[in-house]
Amino acid sequence: MYSIAELRKRAEEVREGLRRRYLDPGEVDQLLEVDTRRRALAEEVNGLRARRNTAAHRRPEGGTAPSAEERVEMGALRERIRVVETQLEAIDAELRTRLLLLPQAPHASVPPGRTGADAVELYRHVPTRTTPTQAKPHFEIGHALNLLDEERGVKVTGEGFYFLWGDLARLEHALIRFMRRLHHSRGYIEVAPPILINSESMLGTGQLPKFAEDSYQVKLDELWLAPTAEVPVTNLFRDEVFLPEDLPYRLMAYTPCFRREAGGHGVETRGIARVHQFDKVELVNFTLPEHSYEQLEVLREDAEAVLKGLDLPYRVINLAAGDLPPKAAKCYDLELWAPGSNRWLEVSSVSNFEAYQATRANIRYRKVQSERPEPVHTLNGSGTALARLLVAILENYQTEDDRVEIPAVLREEMGGAKHLEPNPLVGERELARGRHPKRGRDAQAAASASG
RNA sequence: GCUGAGGUAGCCUAGCCCGGUAAGGCGCCAGCCUUGAAAGCUGGUGGCGGCGACGCCACGGGAGUUCAAAUCUCCCCCUCAGCGCCA
Structure with missing residues (x-):
């Protein structure tokens, strides 16, 4: 602002x-x-x-x-x-x-245009591996291995919630550790923030007043469930003054994120590509105004390092001015290719907010002790979002024999295993549906033998 | 949750009972002094409006009483201590 x-x-x-x-x-x-x-x-x-x-x-x-x-x-x-x-x-x-x-004015390097279609693709990463020509959507694989369970998520909480089982839950934790370790090695200081947030903080980063309906509210205590760690981590320094020689501050936080995603139903919501709760490792950067565009590129590279490390197909797009969130002056999206769903999935949004948040949240630096402090520039980027990363791994790492390979960088974390093992625990209901992994495979083998 | 003590400028503190232009210290900035620095001395050091003279606002937040509120009344928030509860 x-x-x-x-x-x-x-x-x-x-x-x-x-x-x-x-x-x-x-x-x-x-x-x-x-x-x-x-x-x-x-x-x-x-x-x-x-x-x-x-x-x-x-x-x-x-x-x-x-x-x-x-x-x-x-x-x-x-x-x-x-x-x-x-x-x-x-x-x-x-x-x-x-x-x-009032929205932030887009930076000069932001392409013109009104919608997502006007974004400019800057880079496309082609992985070294190949995937089956007829890749299946992640939820089919997840169900076949009995590792993904939306049905019980709906029972326990509601639409848009899910359980991960066994090796898929372990894979998620392996990914989190991989990302945290990577960013730590690239110089980020890790923080473990609160995820219940007061309204002043939500105002400080721009979730309020305009986007109240995007977040969950804990009415009794006038608190909000953080839609992203950007909120607590940026507000960490609300009403504070930095020493310029300390900048940039580069922080990382791993938290669950909660989004109401009101109105987002239909074909694209099958599986876990669009859910109300997901985990994310977030990168937050506080910098001097004159360095914020260099830092934006650094942040983008840090986020890309995750996807390159996992050897997943992705592209980087520069969002068009008309498609930019109000708080952002410039925004790169990192999108993963999901061959089973045949679409691009946004897993990271890397933005420079310039002084938009710093002005609201009163986050400043003082160049000369005798002068009054000026707002810093804040930036952040997902580094990266879970759930969609799992979607991409399930769809890109599946094999011709319907197994899912574990990305090389995660294998050590997974006890050296090369593939995800099916979840062996199934109830009566799953048996009745023929979904027991063993029975499922036998049935499939029998079908192909007879057919 | 209960009881008590608190919240005053970047920081620390006085003023509050008994209403009358918010005092002082530290830190910081500038000047003087000095070969340089320290010390010392002098001045400055919250926000808004105004070219300026100057005016207004600001004592955790809000409401009220009053000619006049940091000060009196009511409501709320936060911190600390003790007790209670608790993973």
Whole structure:
């Protein structure tokens, strides 16, 4: 977000930013007009209060009590002040809300365009391995091996929740350890943050006020379930001042993430590509404004290192101005190719928010001790999101004989195993459906022998 | 959850009972002094508006009483201590 002072200085730049986002640049002028009215009203309150103060202060300690006439006059002044103050509060609130909702101007290197289709592909990684020509969707493989269980997730919690069983649960933990180890070696300091968040923090990173319906709320305690570790980790330094020589701060956090994904149903929600709870390793970067675009590239490379390490097919896209989240000035998405689902899956979003979050959350640095602190730039990137990573592994690492290979970098973590083992525990119901892995294989073998 | 003590400028503290322009220290910045530094001395050091003179705001947050609120009343938040509960 822009402070009103910043907006006055950079009005044309912000107007152009709105145009590039296909939004009405007139919002800037309306904001400036509200600001002018606010200042006029503030001056009026100012003058009235000055009158009250001089009258009150004129009376020295132990002085005479005011006359009845003066009491009446001052009482009337007090009421007048209250009326104008109420008007000022209303216009203050309007100004604040409009500033909170004003998007960040896209950076010059952001491509033009309105939708996801206008994004520019920057890079495509082709893995060294090959996958079956007729790759199956991850949920088919997951069900066949009895490792993925959405049905009971729905029973225990609701739509969009799932259980991972056995080797798939172990694989998820192996991935988390792999990613944390990788980022640690690249210089990130790990933090383990709270995942219940207060509203002020949600406002600080931009989840509020506009995107309240995207997150789960714990009403009784006025808390929110973090939709991403970006929220607690960025707010870690809310209302604080950095020493410039310490920057950049590069932090990593592994947390579960919770998203309501309201309205997101249909074909694309089969399996676990789009769920309400997933784990993620998040990278957060606090930097000097003059270095934030270098840091964006560093962050992108750090996120890519995960996908390269796993040797998964992916591409990097530079989001078009009109498709950019309001808080971002520039955003790269890393998308994995899922051959079984025949689509690209976003597993990482790497963004430079410039001073958008730092202004809201009051995160600053002070270059010279005698000068007032300035907002830092904040950036973050997923490094990376689970669930979708599992989707990609299940679909890319499946073999012709319907097994799933374990990526080389995870094998040590998986006790040296080369393939995922089916979950042997099945209930009566699964047996009745012929889903027992052993029976399933026998049945398949029998079918192919007879056919 | 109960009881008690607290929340004042970047930090530490006085003022609160008994209403009357928020005092002092540390730190920091600048100047003087000095070969340089330290010490010492002087000044400055929250936010908003204004070219400026200056004015307003700010004592955890909100509401109220009053000519006038850091100070009185009510509600709420947070911290600490003791007790209770608890993985």
